[in-house]
Amino acid sequence: MNRRSFASICVLWLMLLTRLLAAGAVPNPKVIGPIPPKAPPGDLSHEYPFLSITEDLKSQGYVEEEFFLEGAANRYNTPPLATATVIDGGHPYRTRMVVRRPVSTAQFNGTVLLKWQNVTGGYDLDAMSTATQEHLIRHGYAWIGVSAQRAGVHDPTSGLKAWSPSRYRTLDLTHDGTIQDDALCYDVFSQNVSKKP
DSSP: HHHHHHHHHHHHHHHHHHHHHHOOOOOOOEEEEOOSSSOTTTOOOOOTTTTOOOOOGGGEEEEEEEEEEEEEEHHHHHHHOOEEEEEEEEEEEEEEEEEEEETTTTTTSOOEEEEOOOOSSSSSOOOTTHHHHHHHHHOOOEEEOOOHHHHHHOOTSSSSHHOOHHTTTTTBTTTTTOSSSSSSHHHHHHHHHHHOO
């Protein structure tokens, strides 16, 4: 089985999980990639996925890939302790997803761990990835991190676009600057969880 087929299995599993948890269908975004690195992790050009794993994943039978995802999202009103409501829809976005997975299906344990990237510090943070990476590899997990929030992409000092303007220049979670909060993040995440290649 080739790597695209294996990645498809991971994404299809996520789609099934989302369908079980969410009522109604969500539109599928367009997947672009994998986006190849143009430099090794640590290179000053920043032409590689942000917070790439620096250890040798290949020797452990793993691969790290980055994809860009684009679609259209609803904007939501999320009052405290109440069900969210749709304000309006059709807002275009483009974000990224990082996938770390076994190269071989024989090594894959069948579990995909999906993570909404933490942006508490103003940038995409794999909050638990470093602490758990050895365990995930040893036991054959696939890991996916989705950049769903505005700060992770657009923070002027530490967001993806600031860190590597050339690699991430096309990412946008603001509908060309017209949305300055995280009103799109719910659809961005749910659409990317349910993506079917």
